[in-house]
Amino acid sequence: MALRQLSDPLIDKNPVAVHILGICSALAVTTSMSTALTMSVALTVVVTLSAGIISAIRAHIPGQIRIIVQLTIIASLVIVADQLLQAFAWEMSQRLTVFVSLIATNCIVLGRTEAYAMHNPPVPSMIDAFGNGLGYSLVLMVVAAIRELLGAGTLFGAQVLIPQAEGGWFVPLRLMLLAPSAFIILGLMVWALHAARPRLAEAREFALRESEKEARP
Amino acid sequence: MMMRPGLFRDDLPALLALLIPVIWRAQGDPWLGPRLALCLIVVFGWQALFARLRGQGLSLHGAATAALVALFVPDTAPHWQLVIGLSFGVVLGEAVFGGRGRSFVQPVVLVLAFLIFSFADQPYRAGPELPLWTALPAVVVLIATGQAPVGTVLGAAAGLAGLSWLTGADPLAPLMSGALVLAVLYLTADPVTSGATAAGRWICGLLAGGTAALFATAGPAFGALVFATLLTSVFAPLIDHLALAVQVARLRRRERRLRHG
Numbered sequence: 001m002a003l004r005q006l007s008d009p010l011i012d013k014n015p016v017a018v019h020i021l022g023i024c025s026a027l028a029v030t031t032s033m034s035t036a037l038t039m040s041v042a043l044t045v046v047v048t049l050s051a052g053i054i055s056a057i058r059a060h061i062p063g064q065i066r067i068i069v070q071l072t073i074i075a076s077l078v079i080v081a082d083q084l085l086q087a088f089a090w091e092m093s094q095r096l097t098v099f100v101s102l103i104a105t106n107c108i109v110l111g112r113t114e115a116y117a118m119h120n121p122p123v124p125s126m127i128d129a130f131g132n133g134l135g136y137s138l139v140l141m142v143v144a145a146i147r148e149l150l151g152a153g154t155l156f157g158a159q160v161l162i163p164q165a166e167g168g169w170f171v172p173l174r175l176m177l178l179a180p181s182a183f184i185i186l187g188l189m190v191w192a193l194h195a196a197r198p199r200l201a202e203a204r205e206f207a208l209r210e211s212e213k214e215a216r217p
Numbered sequence: 218m219m220m221r222p223g224l225f226r227d228d229l230p231a232l233l234a235l236l237i238p239v240i241w242r243a244q245g246d247p248w249l250g251p252r253l254a255l256c257l258i259v260v261f262g263w264q265a266l267f268a269r270l271r272g273q274g275l276s277l278h279g280a281a282t283a284a285l286v287a288l289f290v291p292d293t294a295p296h297w298q299l300v301i302g303l304s305f306g307v308v309l310g311e312a313v314f315g316g317r318g319r320s321f322v323q324p325v326v327l328v329l330a331f332l333i334f335s336f337a338d339q340p341y342r343a344g345p346e347l348p349l350w351t352a353l354p355a356v357v358v359l360i361a362t363g364q365a366p367v368g369t370v371l372g373a374a375a376g377l378a379g380l381s382w383l384t385g386a387d388p389l390a391p392l393m394s395g396a397l398v399l400a401v402l403y404l405t406a407d408p409v410t411s412g413a414t415a416a417g418r419w420i421c422g423l424l425a426g427g428t429a430a431l432f433a434t435a436g437p438a439f440g441a442l443v444f445a446t447l448l449t450s451v452f453a454p455l456i457d458h459l460a461l462a463v464q465v466a467r468l469r470r471r472e473r474r475l476r477h478g
Contacts, residue, residue, distance in 0.1 A: 171298075175335040184309065191313070 005127045009135035011197075016139040017190050018200055021107040025099045026140055027182035033156045036144035037137075038092050042081045042100050044133025047109045050074045051117040051129035058118050070113050071104070078104040108132055143185050151176030228277035230362045231403070234355035235284045238399060241351045246292040255296055256283035259303045267312040278317050282307065285325045285403055289396070289439075290332065291340050298339065302332040322450045323407045329443045344439025347395030355402050365406035368415060372422020373401045373429075380430035391430070391438055400442050401426075410450040414464070417457040424456075425449040 015021045022043075029039045050073050054061070061069050082100045085093040093100065103109060112132050117125040148154055150173045153161035162168025175181050194201040243249040260279040268275045286303060306328030314320040332341045359365035374392060382388035391397050405411060405425045412421040425445045432441030 171336065171338075173335045174337060175331060178334065 002124070002127050005124065006131040006134070009128075009131040010138055011135075011193070012200070014135040014139060014193075015108045015111070015132050016136055017186070017193050019111075020190075021111060022136055023186070025102055025106060026136070026143065027179060027186065029096060029099050030140055030144040030147055030182055031151065031177055032095075032148050032154075033141065033144045035092070035095050036140040037156075038085070038089070039096060039099060040133070040137030040140050042085065043103050043106065043108070043136055044130065046074065046077045046081055046103050047112055047129045047133045048126050050077050050109060051113055051125040052122045053077075054113045055117040055120060055122040055125035061118070066118065067110075067114070070110060070118075074109050074113070075104045108136055139186070139189070142189070143182060146185055147176045147181060151181075227362070227364065228281070230358045231281045231364055232277070232284065234358040235281060235288070235399075235403075237354055238347050238351040238395065239284055239288055241347065242288060242345060248292055249287060252290075252294075252296070252299065253284060253287040255299065256287045256303060259283070259300055260307050263304060263307045263312055264316075267308075267316065271315070273316060276317060279307075281403070282324055282328075285399075286328050289325070289329060289344060289400070291343060291345070294332075294339050294341070298332060298336050302328045302335070305331045318409050321410060321454065322447065323404050323410050326404050326410075326443055326446050326450065329440075330447050333440055333443065342437045342440030344394075344396040344400070344437065347399065349393055349395050349398065352395040352398040352402070355399055359402050359406075364408060365402045366408055366411065366418045368418035369406040369411045369422035369425075370401060372419045372424075373405050373426035374422075376423040376426020376428075377401075377430050378426075380427045381433070384430060384434050386430070386433070391433070391442075394438070396439055397442060400439065400446075405442065405446045405449070407450075410453060412453045412457050412460075414457050414460040416460040416463075417453065420456050420460070421449050421453050424452065 009015060012018070016023065016026050025039060025043075029035045050070075053073050054070055078101060081103070082093070085096070085100055112125075112129045116128045120128070145155065148156075149160060152172055153159060153163050153168075153170050161170035163170050163172055173181075239249065239253070257280060260283040261275075264279045265275060267273075283303075286299065286306075290299060306324045306326075310322045310324035310327035311317060311320045329341065332339070356370075360367055360370065377391045377397075378388040381391060405422065411425075412418040425442070425448075427445075428448060429438070429442040429445035432445055435441075
C-alpha cells in the first residue's frame with residue numbers, strides 16, 4: 001500500500017505528465033539540471049512537510065477557511081525553503097529567481113493537501129505527498145537532461161559533448177534553451193506515456209472520419 | 218500503398234508551379250538537386266511511416282513541402298541540419314495531428330522556424346533571391362486552383378504594403394521579391410492553416426502581412442514573414458471562431474427582424 005502510494009505518482013498518476021499540474025515552474029527551471037534538481041528538492045520537501053502538518057491538524061481546520069489555512073502553512077514553508085536557499089546557496093537562488101517562492105502557488109502542493117492530506121492521517125499523507133514530489137522531480141530531471149544535453153552539451157555543468165567551437169563535433173541546438181522546447185519535450189513525453197498506457201488517454205473530442213472515404217469535392 | 222484522390226486537382230499544380238523557381242535557382246546552386254533529393258527522402262520517409270501506422274493513403278503534397286524547404290534554405294546549409302529540421306517540422310507540424318488538412322501549422326513554416334531558432338550560424342533568415350517572374354506562374358496556378366485563398370493573399374499583400382508604408386519602408390519592395398511572393402502563396406495562404414471562413418481569411422492575411430512588415434524592421438523580410446505566418450496560424454482558429462460568432466449573431470438578428478417585421 002505504502003509502496004504503491006510512492007510508485008503510482010512516478011508514472012501512472014504523474015502530477016506533471018498525467019494531471020498536467022505544476023507546468024509553469026517545471027518548464028521554467030529546466031534549462032539546466034542543477035536548477036531542476038534544486039527546484040525538485042525544494043518542492044518535494046515543501047509538499048511533504050505541508051501535507052504532514054495539514055493532516056495533523058485537519059480535524060481542527062474549519063471547512064470554510066481551509067484553503068486559506070492550507071495556503072498559510074504552505075507559504076510559511078516556502079519562505080523557510082527560500083531563506084535557507086538564499087543563506088546556503090546564494091548563487092543557485094539567484095538562478096532560480098522567483099520560482100522557489102512560486103512553489104506556494106504550485107497546483108501540486110495545494111492539490112495534494114486539499115485532495116489527500118485533509119482526509120487522511122499524517123503518515124500516509126506524507127508518503128503520498130513525497131511520491132508526488134518524486135513524480136514531479138522525475139519529469140523535471142528528464143526534461144532538464146534533454147534540454148541541457150542538446151542545448152549546451154553539458155550535464156550538471158560538466159561538458160559531455162564538446163561543441164564545434166572548441167574542436168568537437170557537437171553543434172548546440174539553441175532552441176533547446178528557449179521555453180518552447182520544454183513544451184515540445186513535455187508534449188512528446190505525454191504522447192509516449194499515452195501510447196504506452198492507452199487508458200490514460202482522454203476520449204476524443206471530435207471523431208475523425210474513416211480515412212478510406214475522404215470526401216474531396 | 219494507395220494514392221489519395223485529388224492528385225491532379227490539388228497536388229500536381231502546386232508542384233508544377235514550383236518547378237520554375239527551382240530550375241532558376243538550380244542554375245546558380247549545384248547543390249540544389251542533391252538537397253531536393255534528400256528533402257524528398259526525409260519527407261516521404263516520415264509520411265510513409267505515419268501513413269502505414271494509421272492505415273491512410275500517401276499523398277503527393279509532401280513533394281511540395283520538400284521542394285519548398287530545398288528552395289528556401291541557403292545553399293551553405295549543412296544537410297544534417299536539414300534532416301533534423303525537416304523531421305521536426307513534418308512529424309510535429311503535420312504527421313502527429315493526422316496528416317495534411319488536420320494540422321494547425323504549415324510544416325514548412327515550422328521547419329524554417331526551427332532552423333532559424335536552432336542554428337544561428339547559417340543565414341536561414343535571409344531567404345533565397347528569386348526574381349519576381351519566377352513566382353508569377355505560382356500566383357496564377359495557386360489562385361486558379363483555389364489552393365491559395367484570394368482573401369488571404371490580398372490581405373497579406375495589403376498588410377505588408379500598408380505597414381511597410383507606415384514604418385517608412387518602401388511599400389512595394391516586399392511584393393517585388395520572388396521569395397516573399399512564393400512564401401505568401403505557399404506558407405501564409407496555405408488553405409489548411411490560414412482560416413476557414415471568408416472573413417477569417419482576410420483577417421489572417423492582414424495579420425500575417427502586417428506583423429511581417431513590423432518584424433521586418435528588425436531583420437530580413439523573409440524570416441519576418443516566416444515568424445508572422447507561424448504566429449498567424451496559431452491565431453487562425455480563434456479568428457475563425459470570432460468570424461463565425463459574428464455571422465451567427467447577424468443571421469439571428471435578421472431572422473428576428475423577418476419574423477416580427
